[in-house]
Amino acid sequence: MLNDIVIPLTQWYRQNKRSLPWRDRHNAYYTWVSEIMLQQTRVEAVKPYFQRFIEELPDVEALAECPEEKLLKLWEGLGYYNRVRNMQLAAQTVMQEYLGVLPASYEALLSLKGIGSYTAGAIASIAYNIPVPAVDGNVLRVITRITENDGDILKQSVKHKIEEQLKEIMPEESPGDFNQALMELGAVVCVPNGEANCEICPVSFACKAMRHGTIDHFPVKTQKKDRKLEDRTILVIQDGEKTAIRRRPSRGLLAGLYEFPNVSGHLSKEETLEMIREMNLDPLYIEPLPDAKHIFSHIEWRMTAYRVRVSSLEDNNRANLLFVSRKQSDRQYAIPSAFSAYTRYIE
Known part of the structure; x- marks a missing residue:
């Protein structure tokens, strides 16, 4: 079932993708910065932050050497400031161990401070054409709906299972386009809270949740504790x-x-x-x-x-x-x- 979505979803993405300042550059640094910024923040809100950040810190070396106060000021408004501190630590490691170039290896990327499986997968596939999945919240929502997976997506075991499923269908050609297609579908079509636009979904033919009218049942998440x-x-x-x-x-x-x-x-x-x-x-x-x-x-x-x-x-x-x-x-x-x-x- 999942194997059937690869070609139509990738074609849909190439025809309908949004124009974003970090897309289609095949620049690992741009992909890295954008993916860290996009955690917990909407795409439209990230655009000006990304432009300002790249103008001031255009490459890994500039990020590694940036004074902390300037770095935090550039991040002001995005929140989660430890993320940009971790980025700087990772940039310093890249300068010391990889001559200032983010490594073209999923495992090496994963070893850097603040880079988890999703970000490593995004950089590896989008910038370096390495066929590994990049599973974020949008992808979890899309796949759990297509497969009617009722596992709790906050559990690492459920996320790992979906990563394994996607590894099996990851195209050797343009894995970055396929990963971005899944993200894009979740961002603009297969949106949260049961409000999915199934009538324009390019892979609705393969979606169990749409067929059974259970869109609003997925994904399953445990109730968060009260703040x-x-x-x-x-x-x-x-x-x-x-x-x-x-x-x-x-x-x-x-x-x-x-x-x-x-x-x-x-x-x-x-x-x-x-x-x-x-x-x-x-x-x-x-x-x-x-x-x-x-x-x-x-x-x-x-x-x-x-x-x-x-x-x-x-x-x-x-x-x-x-x-x-x-x-x-x-x-x-x-x-x-x-x-x-x-x-x-x-x-």
């Missing part, structure tokens, strides 16, 4: 035209990034003013800002916030805060999207 709810108070502290930020610890959530000062719990105005004074700052004015929330994979922040004007102080009396202008913030300091509801208040 931990965490209340926080965000402080937009301003001295003239500059706003206070600070660097987060080098380990843990949002490690090494910049943030507005914040504390656990929802503080009242009076509690906030008292805390400002404890920071050796002299508050002149306080106003509440709109509440906001940010969802991480395992935590949900529920944020209340205040903008506080403080009187000018000597630089050595600013409670380890860094006061920056909008221009400095935009160019230099990576503030994660968790605080995006409040970055507009940086003057």
Whole structure:
């Protein structure tokens, strides 16, 4: 059954694929960067990030040598900052062991920091024409629907079985096109939540779920645990035209990034003013800002916030805060999207 989808799906892809800045380049570096960016992020959202990243860091060597603050700033807005840190570590390994060229070997790619089976398969097949599968969420959805596989796709054993099935039908010619065809089908036709566009699917003839009316039953996923709810108070502290930020610890959530000062719990105005004074700052004015929330994979922040004007102080009396202008913030300091509801208040 799966063998029958290879030719029609590949032909459909070649005729209908979207124009994307990293496609049809046969550039392993471009494929790598785009695939890491596309994890957890929509294609349209990734395009400008990819263009900016490639302009600043056009090859493995540039990525390996990039200062951390610049690297994090280029990644700002994509989230999951450990991914770009791992990319840099992998790039440094490639410089040391592979003369700056990503290896044309699935196994060697898999050994690099931050590259798993999907990314290794994508690079190997798309850039180097190596017939190995690249199984992401879109591919899992397509294959489980075609085969009516009711295994839990969050289990590694189920993903491994689907990888093995695809290995058996992987075309020797243009395996990259076939892998991208599966991804593309899942992105624009065989979409989630039972809303698949079966009437335009090039492989509907082979799909058991469509034939039996069970599209919305697949893929099967275990229910995620409820996120931990965490209340926080965000402080937009301003001295003239500059706003206070600070660097987060080098380990843990949002490690090494910049943030507005914040504390656990929802503080009242009076509690906030008292805390400002404890920071050796002299508050002149306080106003509440709109509440906001940010969802991480395992935590949900529920944020209340205040903008506080403080009187000018000597630089050595600013409670380890860094006061920056909008221009400095935009160019230099990576503030994660968790605080995006409040970055507009940086003057």
